[in-house]
Amino acid sequence: MNQEQHKAILEILEQDARTTPEQIAAMLGLEVEQVKQAIHQLESAGIIRRYKTVIDWDRFGEERVFAFIDVKVSPAREVGFDDVAERIYRFPQVHAVYLVSGDHDLRVIVSGRTMKEIAAFVAERLAPLDRVQATYTQFVLKRYKEDGEVYAETEPDRRLVMTP
Amino acid sequence: MKPLSRTVGAVPPSGIRRFFDVAAQMEDCISLGVGEPDFVTPWHIREAAIWAIEKGFTTYTSNYGLFTLRQRISAHLKRRYGVEYSPEDEMLITIGVSEGLDIAMRALLNPGDEVIFFEPSYVSYPPCVMFAGGTPVPVPTDYRQGFQPDVDRLRDAITPRTKAILLCYPNNPTGTVASHEVLKEIVRLAVEHDLYLVSDEIYDRLVYDVEHTCVASLPGARERTILLGGFSKSYAMTGWRIGYACAPAQIIEMMIKVHQYTMLCAPIAAQKAAEEALEHGEAEVERMRREYDRRRRLIVERLNEIGLECLPPQGAFYVFPSIRCTGLRSEDFTEQLLWEERVAVVPGNVFGSSGEGHVRLSYATSLPRIEEALHRIERFVRKRRG
Ligand SMILES: Cc1ncc(COP(=O)(O)O)c(C=O)c1O
Numbered sequence: 001m002n003q004e005q006h007k008a009i010l011e012i013l014e015q016d017a018r019t020t021p022e023q024i025a026a027m028l029g030l031e032v033e034q035v036k037q038a039i040h041q042l043e044s045a046g047i048i049r050r051y052k053t054v055i056d057w058d059r060f061g062e063e064r065v066f067a068f069i070d071v072k073v074s075p076a077r078e079v080g081f082d083d084v085a086e087r088i089y090r091f092p093q094v095h096a097v098y099l100v101s102g103d104h105d106l107r108v109i110v111s112g113r114t115m116k117e118i119a120a121f122v123a124e125r126l127a128p129l130d131r132v133q134a135t136y137t138q139f140v141l142k143r144y145k146e147d148g149e150v151y152a153e154t155e156p157d158r159r160l161v162m163t164p
Numbered sequence: 165m166k167p168l169s170r171t172v173g174a175v176p177p178s179g180i181r182r183f184f185d186v187a188a189q190m191e192d193c194i195s196l197g198v199g200e201p202d203f204v205t206p207w208h209i210r211e212a213a214i215w216a217i218e219k220g221f222t223t224y225t226s227n228y229g230l231f232t233l234r235q236r237i238s239a240h241l242k243r244r245y246g247v248e249y250s251p252e253d254e255m256l257i258t259i260g261v262s263e264g265l266d267i268a269m270r271a272l273l274n275p276g277d278e279v280i281f282f283e284p285s286y287v288s289y290p291p292c293v294m295f296a297g298g299t300p301v302p303v304p305t306d307y308r309q310g311f312q313p314d315v316d317r318l319r320d321a322i323t324p325r326t327k328a329i330l331l332c333y334p335n336n337p338t339g340t341v342a343s344h345e346v347l348k349e350i351v352r353l354a355v356e357h358d359l360y361l362v363s364d365e366i367y368d369r370l371v372y373d374v375e376h377t378c379v380a381s382l383p384g385a386r387e388r389t390i391l392l393g394g395f396s397k398s399y400a401m402t403g404w405r406i407g408y409a410c411a412p413a414q415i416i417e418m419m420i421k422v423h424q425y426t427m428l429c430a431p432i433a434a435q436k437a438a439e440e441a442l443e444h445g446e447a448e449v450e451r452m453r454r455e456y457d458r459r460r461r462l463i464v465e466r467l468n469e470i471g472l473e474c475l476p477p478q479g480a481f482y483v484f485p486s487i488r489c490t491g492l493r494s495e496d497f498t499e500q501l502l503w504e505e506r507v508a509v510v511p512g513n514v515f516g517s518s519g520e521g522h523v524r525l526s527y528a529t530s531l532p533r534i535e536e537a538l539h540r541i542e543r544f545v546r547k548r549r550g
Binding site: 012016023026027028029155157159160161162163164 | 178180183184187188193195197198199200202204286287288336458459461462465466508510514531532535
């Protein structure tokens, strides 16, 4: 199987992880066994990292607060920012950590049940870290789109049911 | 009161009306009967139209359409198919291919002139010919030949009154793409008998595993061809009503007369949107095409499993399977499937009598809905097969 076909399998699974190997095989004109093998290969190679579900927790009625925290860090010889980043990303409430260009060095996305909880995390865990010089916290007020998913009412199919 | 127009009266009412009325009332009905993309127009195109309206693009344009749009279409056709049309006097922007068809027929036909087309065919062809005073002459194609046009049958249908051949590849309703060789032969026949060719290539960008052949690019074709193209299908722009017609200047001159006195021009905001589509739409076209292709493979495999045989169509977004295994006629199949399983399809006979024994399924519907529809169709067919 070639790179193009691997990519097609990945794209299909990225859109819907529950697409079966049988369906994928039909969609791409491949054998079911080939697809199973390819998926296995992609999993072992760590290209498919895991399968997860996109959930609208708001709709479920669960309060979750998110915050973007920009962090200024003084880099260290040998490791740069990596060691500080690692200290931060090991906290389970940390969703994402990026090294970014601009005024700050790290951008951290943190979740919590309340704003207070996040404020405490920043004050007690993040800010006191060695070499962290400053933090700048922004709470998320509303989520419109995330990971390509739009969190609004889905638009209805406006087409007539039958047209020539 | 005096009788109404005989010409219009002679055209039978739409064959899908009665199914449409039922399906439209039905909750939880999955429709595979829709002849337009399930995608909405790509955002960059919509955004460009909003911008155009904000900037005050709210006027008439030249009867021919915006010159800049014609230039882009001209460049696009040259790049893709190697056909050259002057944006000055060899093309015109129409209100969809629908208008293109109408004015092409009116520009070509005198009362009694015959227009040959292959069946099953798009439903508008016979009426368009009749409204222009012509006589539609359908030539059947065969399921077992994948609905490929048969040149011998075409030759047999030619009479001294034949004026034009109307082609549609990729085809609605069968999804057939005519082979390059067959199209060449058809052009040769047209040259031999001095016939015009009207080529409806609205699905040109939706082909799978094959290349689209632009009829105008074939040897001898250009001088006698009216090429019709559009934005509805490739760019998911059905509601914008933009298409184009390309032909030698003397034909366009005739068409523009009808167009200028009946339409004046196509809506300017939609023309601006079409410019954006041509300029930056390539990635989106390919994204949609790839999605259709995956659905196509899935639906063809499943239909054959279910017993509704079909050869894989190579274009558009339709499959046209045989329903022979159920022993039902097209309309009975459609009606019973709708009432029993709440799945809407289009009975094949509305596309001409050679469509009897088939139904048209559109895969311009999301995969999960296609899956569910196929599941219901399977249950339906299993009961019929016993
Ligand atoms: C073969 C064919 N020609 C023309 C049309 C009409 O297209 P437009 O939206 O450009 O008027 C359609 C639409 O279904 C079609 O299938």
